[in-house]
Amino acid sequence: MRVRIIGSGSSGNVLYVESGETRILVDVGLSAREASRRLTEAGIDPSSIDGIVVTHEHGDHSRGVSVFARSNDIPVYLTEGTREACQFGRFESKMRFVDVQSSESFQIGSLDIHPFAVPHDAVDSFALTIESGGAKIGFVTDLGYITQLVCDRVRGADVLILESNHDVEMLKICPHYPWSLKQRVLSKHGHLSNDHVSAFLAEEFDGRASHVVLAHLSKNTNHPEVARLAALQALSKRGPLFSFDAERRVSTADPDGMSPWINM
Ligand SMILES: [Zn+2]
Ligand SMILES: [Zn+2]
Incomplete structure (x- = not known):
């Protein structure tokens, strides 16, 4: 894959x-x-x-x-x-x-697709894992917080693409957004912050993924290095097994173009 x-x-x-x-x-x-x-x-x-x-x-x-x-x-x-x-x-x-x-899981060709519901302000939104040939991808963006279901479903993922939308402090002081939009983003049906991701990496992450890609970054209320540093710090708290090679394993998705290929 x-x-x-x-x-x-x-x-x-x-x-x-x-x-x-x-x-x-x-x-x-x-x-x-x-x-x-x-x-x-x-x-x-x-x-x-x-x-x-x-x-x-x-x-x-x-x-x-x-x-x-x-x-x-x-x-x-x-x-x-x-x-x-x-x-x-x-x-x-x-x-x-x-x-x-x-x-409910479904198949497209040789890909097994496993959707699961996430808390977001859409009618029936889902995140998903995709499995094929013994490899597993977790793709989790557009959700207000990380539910237990998310933790359960992404366990064992070789590649984890996880929303790290905003830095809470940068969002609060952002002059471009009205307060109503800030409330929406921060709500339980909004978007994941760097803090949400840090808490997940520090407590629930199984450490398996060779690639953790922080995705859906806001250009107004986040910065790739801020998001990445928060994730690296969270992993460093878990000890050498998790922080091993973390500099190479954790990356951010480019908000203006394509990110590199990931092979499994
Ligand atoms: Zn989105
Ligand atoms: Zn959305």
Whole structure:
């Protein structure tokens, strides 16, 4: 299995996952044109994608879904609630959908996909793990806090992509956001902070993942080095088994472009 973050953060989330002959995207939050451009740059033919999984209806996850799916004739895997909330309108009849449940596993080719519900201000949003050939990816963004279910599901992941959206202090003083938006982000149905991630890494993380990628970073209320340093400090509290090689294992997803390939 190999995986690449094509886009991450409020400008648009797209994850590419490949195993054998199977290729999927999780979310197309970039415009279809930009997603296609980046995939082509990464050596991936957009028309070779076998399925698009949509985690929830927010624009930074669904913006390019309709155009990308229709222009490449790709089936879209999503819950009924998310499909309705996406409001594909007159284009809906021209799209192919596969109804999934936010808590029931399904397969696309050689990939086993295990969604699970997360607390977020969307109709029926989920995070997921993807397994193939004995390797496991955890993909957990867009949630207000880390539930016990999240801890249970990501155990054993070889690659963990985890939201580290904001620094709480930077968010509180950010001049660009109205207070109502700050309250939304900070709420139990908002986004994970660096503190949430630190607490998870210091208490619940099993230490297995060879790659921990901090994702969905806010450009206004976080900084890659601040997020990464918080994660490294949390791991250092766990002792040498966890802090071993942490500098190499912990990275941040680029909010303006693609992140490097990760091979498993
Ligand atoms: Zn998002
Ligand atoms: Zn969201």
